[in-house]
Each structure stands twice: as C-alpha cells, then as structure tokens.
Amino acid sequence: MDRFDSMQVFIAVVEAGSFTAAADKFRISQAMVSKHVNALEQRLGATLLTRTTRSLHLTEIGRNYYENCKQILRQVEAAEAGAEILRGHPKGLLRISASSWFGACILAPIVADYLLQYPEVNIDLALADRFVDIIDEGFDVAIRIGELEDSSYIARKLSMSEWVICASPAYLAQAGIPQTPRDLQQHQCLGFTNWRNHSGWRLMQKQLMGRSPFPSRFDSNNIQALQAAALKGIGIIMMPRALLEEDIAAGKLTEILQAHIPPPRPVHALYPREKQVPLKLSTFLDFLSLALRQTSGETSRS
Structure with missing residues (x-):
C-alpha cells in the first residue's frame, strides 16, 4: 500500500472527522480507509486514532504525525510543481474553494472551459458559504468577493463584481x-x-x-x-x-x-505563499481572470 496515499487518506480522516467523509472524498470504501490508517499504525507501531461508534480523536502520537504528514505532502507538492513548470504544461489535482452562489453561477462554467483546454488537470470545486481555512482544509486557492482583511496569503485581484x-x-x-x-x-x-x-x-x-x-x-x-x-x-x-x-x-x-447602487466589489484569488506557484494554479488564475473580465465587460472598456 502506497505510503503517500495512506498519508493523504489519514489527513482527510482527521480533517473531515470521520472515515465516511474521507471515503467519499477519495471515492473508496470505508474499509479501504481503515486499511490505509491501519497500515500507517502498523508501520509506526503506535495508535494514531482512538475510535468510538460516534467519534474519533487523535492520540498524542497521532497529532504529531498528522502535522508531519501535512508538512511532508506540502514538500512533495512543491517538488511536483517545480517539475511541472520545467515540463511546461499543467497537470494534477487543483482544489478550489468558493461561495455557493459564485461557484455555481459564475465559476462552474469557467472551470468546465478550463478543463477542456487543460485535459491533464483535475479540479475539486468545493462550494460553501462559510470561512474556509485554505491551508488546514487543503485548498490550493479560494475565490473571495469583497474587501479583504489582512492576510498572510497572496491575494490576486481578478475582476470587479458590479x-x-x-x-x-x-x-x-x-x-x-x-x-x-x-x-x-x-x-x-x-x-x-x-x-x-x-x-x-x-x-x-x-x-x-x-x-x-x-x-x-x-x-x-x-x-x-x-x-x-x-x-x-x-x-x-x-x-x-x-x-x-x-x-x-x-x-x-x-x-x-x-x-x-452599492459600489463594485473586488473579486480576489487567495492562495498560500510558495516559492513556486504550481503551473496548474497559475494557468487557472490567468484563465479565470480573463473570463471574468470578459463577462463583466472590463476588456472592452480597457
């Protein structure tokens, strides 16, 4: 069983709070989720999660391992991003967060057009009307509308929403x-x-x-x-x-x-500060920015 796959499944279990949600995310059975977690525990010789019929909790070793797994996988993603840039075309999974109305009405058709142009990219578009922690919840980018509070993320202005x-x-x-x-x-x-x-x-x-x-x-x-x-x-x-x-x-x-009418509100893309922005993200943001400006008529006015 691939160790990196098991790490990703383990992280999903912790962040979703259940084996069922992790199974849904990776489109695998709950039994397979258990096998991934058990494989890690056997490799480490320690219990990572204490499970009851209603909840699960990280052990002290499990909490430390969870943080280390996230750091390792971020380093793997950074290495893959560097290789992607050298290869010259985007590839891999891009996880995007947006509000329900913007994601369903505006973003979804643009995402579909992007996927047609870049067949080696897969997109997981999560829509929620709540504050999303980009790093903790494993997103590559979040699309937010309105003035931004001070943030440690990079904010790229995409367009204005009238x-x-x-x-x-x-x-x-x-x-x-x-x-x-x-x-x-x-x-x-x-x-x-x-x-x-x-x-x-x-x-x-x-x-x-x-x-x-x-x-x-x-x-x-x-x-x-x-x-x-x-x-x-x-x-x-x-x-x-x-x-x-x-x-x-x-x-x-x-x-x-x-x-x-209230003044237009800026549309921003927020993403973590990284030494190298993955090509799948940079091409998507370029594609999205152009599509939004065409929709709002900004390109014709400029």
Whole structure:
C-alpha cells in the first residue's frame, strides 16, 4: 500500500472527522480507509486514532504525525510543481474553494472551459458559504468577493463584481418605481440571507442611518430561488450584474435605482505563499481572470 496515499487518506480522516467523509472524498470504501490508517499504525507501531461508534480523536502520537504528514505532502507538492513548470504544461489535482452562489453561477462554467483546454488537470470545486481555512482544509486557492482583511496569503485581484437592482415589469407596474432608497420601505425587497452586514440591502439600510429593515416576503440563502421570485413579480432583487444580465437584456427584469447602487466589489484569488506557484494554479488564475473580465465587460472598456 502506497505510503503517500495512506498519508493523504489519514489527513482527510482527521480533517473531515470521520472515515465516511474521507471515503467519499477519495471515492473508496470505508474499509479501504481503515486499511490505509491501519497500515500507517502498523508501520509506526503506535495508535494514531482512538475510535468510538460516534467519534474519533487523535492520540498524542497521532497529532504529531498528522502535522508531519501535512508538512511532508506540502514538500512533495512543491517538488511536483517545480517539475511541472520545467515540463511546461499543467497537470494534477487543483482544489478550489468558493461561495455557493459564485461557484455555481459564475465559476462552474469557467472551470468546465478550463478543463477542456487543460485535459491533464483535475479540479475539486468545493462550494460553501462559510470561512474556509485554505491551508488546514487543503485548498490550493479560494475565490473571495469583497474587501479583504489582512492576510498572510497572496491575494490576486481578478475582476470587479458590479451590482444591479431590478424588479419585473409586472411588479413595478403594480407597486410603482422607487426613486430613492427610502422608497424601498414601501416595497418588498427579496433578501439574500448569506449577505454580511456590509453588503446588499444591509449596506443600504446602514446608509439610511439605521432605519428598520426593508420589508420582505421572501428570504433565501439561494440566489436562483430569489431570481425566480423576482421574475414572478414577488419583489425587488439586488444581485451581481453578471447573474441577472440575461434577464435584463430579455426585458424580464428592469433596472432601477441606478444612482444608488452599492459600489463594485473586488473579486480576489487567495492562495498560500510558495516559492513556486504550481503551473496548474497559475494557468487557472490567468484563465479565470480573463473570463471574468470578459463577462463583466472590463476588456472592452480597457
């Protein structure tokens, strides 16, 4: 049994907290996961994990071995990255983290186009609306939208995400067209529950000096659900322009409050500081940056 494979499986067990999750990640059986861990324990002559029916915990030796495994595998990845650069074409697994809405609506088609152009690269795209620790969770890069806090990672700006406020013609004909943000107190504003306090309707409310939240008959953490509601005339939607552009062009949604739209938000790629950036990562970021700028129209304006 390959020792490096067993190390990777062991790391996945620790980080996922279960044999089942590790099996799903590597598309192997739970029994095979157990064999990998048992092979390491037999080689070391020590117990790495204490297991019960409900949980598992690292032993002291296991915790030290886990940290050493991660360091060893990072060194192996660095060596492979150097060989990849000398070979002149990208190859291997690229793990990407992004928010659910951006990943599903914007990133996924770009990833598919990249895979068609670079057949020796495999991509694991993980979508989650939570803070992801890039190194601890084993990602090569995370795509984040908005202003960044101080970080030890390298941040590459890819594009700007423009906002738009829209409603269906039917809704506006019935409820009227708001002229200022204050008018939204008399309208239904579809709420995206994953917004932070400094974005979306919450940002507008802050600008109105803490007025009560805008009324909403429908809130969701899913962008497609809100888009469907807007198209049905349920209320007013605020989203990145790239998501609603086709509906606007088709006349299904009408732009409103153009003078009061929040400023564009930067889209960054964050990745660990390394002596050599793997070719699979550098080519993907170049590909993604160009695709995003074409989508937003930046290339035509520059």
